[in-house]
Amino acid sequence: MSAGFRTYQEDAAVQSKRWIILIVLNLFTFMSTLDGSIVNIALPVLSKDLGLPIAQIEWVTTSYLMAICTAILFFGKLGDIVGKINIYRIGTFVFVIGSLLCGLSHNLTFLIVSRVVQALGASMTMANSQGILADIFPAKERGRALGLIGTFVSLGSIAGPSVGGILVDTLGWESIFWVNVPIGAIAIFVGWKVLPADLVKIKAKIDVPGSSLFAVFIMTLFTGLLLGQQFSFSNGWIVAALAAAVVSFVYFLRTEVKREHPLIQLSLFRNPLFSVSILCGFLVFSANFCFNIIGPFYAQNMLGLSPFYAGFLLMLMPICMVIVAPLSGALSDKIGSELLTCAGLIVMVIAQFGLAWLHEGSSIAIVGVWIGMLGIGSGLFQSPNNSLVMSQVPRTQLGSAGSVNSLVRNVGMVVGITTATTILFHVMSTKAGYRVTGIIPDRPDLFLSGMHVVFSTSACICLAAAALTVWRMYRAQAAKRAAAKAQS
Numbered sequence: 201m202s203a204g205f206r207t208y209q210e211d212a213a214v215q216s217k218r219w220i221i222l223i224v225l226n227l228f229t230f231m232s233t234l235d236g237s238i239v240n241i242a243l244p245v246l247s248k249d250l251g252l253p254i255a256q257i258e259w260v261t262t263s264y265l266m267a268i269c270t271a272i273l274f275f276g277k278l279g280d281i282v283g284k285i286n287i288y289r290i291g292t293f294v295f296v297i298g299s300l301l302c303g304l305s306h307n308l309t310f311l312i313v314s315r316v317v318q319a320l321g322a323s324m325t326m327a328n329s330q331g332i333l334a335d336i337f338p339a340k341e342r343g344r345a346l347g348l349i350g351t352f353v354s355l356g357s358i359a360g361p362s363v364g365g366i367l368v369d370t371l372g373w374e375s376i377f378w379v380n381v382p383i384g385a386i387a388i389f390v391g392w393k394v395l396p397a398d399l400v401k402i403k404a405k406i407d408v409p410g411s412s413l414f415a416v417f418i419m420t421l422f423t424g425l426l427l428g429q430q431f432s433f434s435n436g437w438i439v440a441a442l443a444a445a446v447v448s449f450v451y452f453l454r455t456e457v458k459r460e461h462p463l464i465q466l467s468l469f470r471n472p473l474f475s476v477s478i479l480c481g482f483l484v485f486s487a488n489f490c491f492n493i494i495g496p497f498y499a500q501n502m503l504g505l506s507p508f509y510a511g512f513l514l515m516l517m518p519i520c521m522v523i524v525a526p527l528s529g530a531l532s533d534k535i536g537s538e539l540l541t542c543a544g545l546i547v548m549v550i551a552q553f554g555l556a557w558l559h560e561g562s563s564i565a566i567v568g569v570w571i572g573m574l575g576i577g578s579g580l581f582q583s584p585n586n587s588l589v590m591s592q593v594p595r596t597q598l599g600s601a602g603s604v605n606s607l608v609r610n611v612g613m614v615v616g617i618t619t620a621t622t623i624l625f626h627v628m629s630t631k632a633g634y635r636v637t638g639i640i641p642d643r644p645d646l647f648l649s650g651m652h653v654v655f656s657t658s659a660c661i662c663l664a665a666a667a668l669t670v671w672r673m674y675r676a677q678a679a680k681r682a683a684a685k686a687q688s
Contacts, residue, residue: 208336208396217394218336222345224394225332226352227387228292228325231380233356235299235318238364238376239264245373250308262426263312267319268326269610270418274411276327276603277463281406283398284328284335291324292388299380318377323606330602334590335399342587344530349586410463413452421445425618433622468601474592476672480541481585482608482615483665487552488578489616490658491517494624494651495571501639502560502647503567516568517575524579529587537584538673544580545666547573552659556652560644577662616658623657624650 208214214221239261246252246260279287298318305311330349337345367375424441431438456462469475499510532540551573558567586605593601627650628636632643640646 208399211396214336214396218345220390220394221336222333222348224387224391225288225325225329226349227383228295228322229329229349230352230356231295231383231387232322232326233352234363235356235377235380238367238379242364242368242373242376245368246311249373250306250311252308259308259312260315262422264315264319264322265610265614266419266422267316268323269422269607269614270415271320271323272327272603272607272610273414273464274406275324276331276601276606277407279328279331279603281403284331285395285398287324288328288332289388289391289395291321291328292384292391293321294318294324295321296381296384296388297321299377299384302377303374303381305374326606327603330586330590330605334602339591340533342533342590344526344533344583348526348529349583405461407456407459407461407463409455410452410459413448413455414463417445417448417452420448422614425614428618428622464604468593468604471592472675473672474589474601476668477585477588477592478604478608480545480581480665480668480672481589481605482612483661483668484545484548484578484581484585485609485612486616486619487548487658487661487665488574489613490620490654490661491552491555491571491574493617493620494654497639497647498558498651499567502644503562503564513564513568514571516571517578520572520575521579521582524576525583528580529583532584532587536676537588538669538676540584541581541588542666542669542673544577544582544584545662545669547577547580548662549577549659549666551577552655552662556655556659558651558655559648619657620654623654626650627653 275287275291295318298314298316298321301314302311302318305314333345333349334342363379364376367379420441424438424445428435428438428442433439433442453466456464456466469478495514496510499505499513503510505513528540528544551570554566554570554573558570589605590601624647625636628640628646631646631649632640636646
């Protein structure tokens, strides 16, 4: 690229390739989502082949998520310093190498280490892909481009269970990781051809103290949350882990305020529209993952569906998201994002309260309507909200903003899963009169009681996000009126 261009939008060659660039970037989004859902399908087989209990095998999934959340802010900041596209390219190589190593693993330790390598590559791509798209696409197309990220995430969710089942049954669990290698190699080759050189870089130093404190915060928080729901949050070690998370986070914030080149620009959160958009994204992912963890148990254990048909029923949510997300993103470019995010949240609130009224004899059609509405609401919300987040920051901080957005998404997943299971088991234990940590076959009433409280809680979470969105709309309108008054 010629050094004479100040932005990608001034370069006709880059603009002519922008949709190809979008596809290349989203291929790795698709693979990381696909890989996560495929791994969950393969956990029982892994447990059997490696001769380990489910409690230990679950770390194959949780170690991946922990590594992503630990590293994503660092790689977002590094992308701002050395170039978002440079870090993205390195991340694609690391992800493919990690996938290859996972397929070659034959013990839990090597598999977890390989998953961490894979997660580091995924975090490099996730931290910078949104910033690259926001940099390349003009404002009138940005919502549509960012909306397609949600489409590829949904496609990965849809393809994971079916593709994973076929691969595990025919080629063994190793193939669920090896499938990333040829797809990744193609994406890397095309990426080197179409991705331009970095234009935007900042002069700064790596924030080692901030990065270290944030890593301690994420690891102690996730360890405390994940083990707490399994053993009890009153356990001394778990209380200590959560206390360490609080202390490390406080010190992280104090350190960031004093650093000349912090890991995360806390000034981003001085913009109320950015902060509210990030918070709403966190709340929505928390609410959605309450459904993601409870929905399969309801479909199979309460409705009596086989895993095959339960999968088809639950796929209504990502299918609706696939259809709605790009339309919502394109519409946000024309009418703005605030109204669409509010409409999406209202639809989600209705759907979550609908799910809270389900029982053992509910018809499949009614269940499908509520699940489909949840997908429609999520599709309406996600694309415009991503656009709002990325439109509130300067070009030099797009990497940091994108990494914060991705971090919030991943933390929301963990918080949603933990919230749902903690509430579910607490309600079931209270009703049963003894500690319950699983489904009791002859007591469906226990599960349904817990499920009703979980979905009522997730509906209230979405309702809080809707209230924040209404406030955001009011602030945006007030800002527009003030700007118009200043011009006149």
